[in-house]
Amino acid sequence: MSWVAGVDGCPAGWIAVFLPTEGGGEAPPAVVSVATAFAAVIDAARAPAVVAVDMPIGLPARTGHGGRGPENAVRPLLGGRQSSVFSVPSRAAVYAGDYGAACAAALATSIPPRKVSKQCFHLFPRIREIDGLLRARRELVERVYEVHPEVAFWRLNGGRALDLPKKVKGSPHGPGLAERRAILAAAGLPAPLIEAPPPRGAGPDDYLDALANALIARRIRTGAARPFPDPPGCDEEGLPLAIWA
Known part of the structure; x- marks a missing residue:
């Protein structure tokens, strides 16, 4: 079984949602975890073929x-x-x-x-964490992709921008979270996964963002995603410059 992962930063480190590459009734359920180090997501037992992370790369x-x-x-x-x-x-x-x-x-x-x-x-410590990992382990460039949750939800919403913020004055915004849950449900994620409470160390917005990122990771794996800009740029260290959706 091939897996992908959607990752978002959270107060405890990184929240990761592992999805099987293909959905459906015979597929194993999603797995949600929190890691203190991004490398732990990469090297998890499920060995995700694609990791879509909300953090700048390049x-x-x-x-x-x-x-x-x-x-x-x-x-x-x-x-x-x-x-x-x-x-x-x-x-x-x-x-x-x-x-x-x-x-x-x-x-x-x-x-x-x-x-x-x-x-x-x-965000700089987390940007440096990923940057250092990709520069030290160059083979990971083919597995780790930059995404952005708002762009992910735009794509999952049929190319329509969201109307509501997920936070207001630093606190979770119920209507905005509900809008995002509806989009995730329409994209095919099961209700129990969408409605589950976030794991300890992550907020509800972090959890929903990681779910959206995981769906984009699945699309990257199947060739259904595209980079912005297209084609991607490249920095002086050879790392790609693109947000995928």
């Missing part, structure tokens, strides 16, 4: 207006949800030692010059 030496190419490629798809796609700065900024140094590096490597948002800065 860090260019310089960025243009709006961040990397993938962010600029997907924002027009999302309507009022465009702000959910952060502008990721250069590799030098991501590897800077503190917020001030990150802003200084970003200013020096972006056109027009742009500092780093605090929200994006807090």
Whole structure:
């Protein structure tokens, strides 16, 4: 049996949803787990053939207006949800030692010059974790793909952007979560999986995002997904620059 995994960051580390490549009544049930290290998802017993993770992959030496190419490629798809796609700065900024140094590096490597948002800065340790793993284990580039939950839901929703946010003022937003559950159900996931409480260490929004990412991982595995931009770019370290959906 071949497996894929959809992964999202969560307070405890990484929440992963493992799905069999093909659905149906004879397929084994999904498995949900939380790992403190991204490598643990890659090296899990189910050995996912594709891992779709909501975290930037590929860090260019310089960025243009709006961040990397993938962010600029997907924002027009999302309507009022465009702000959910952060502008990721250069590799030098991501590897800077503190917020001030990150802003200084970003200013020096972006056109027009742009500092780093605090929200994006807090993701830097996780970006570095994946970046370091892919650079150390080059064979993983063929298994690990960057996705974005809002773009995943856009695709699963027939190319229509979502109307509601999943969080309001930092707290889960019930109507927005309900909208996402309905899309996951229409995409074929069973109700018990969608309605299950998230595992300890993950929020309900993290869980639903991981489910959506897993469905995109399945589409990548079967050749039904496409990259944004198409074809993907590549950074100076040879890592791909694309968000898949």
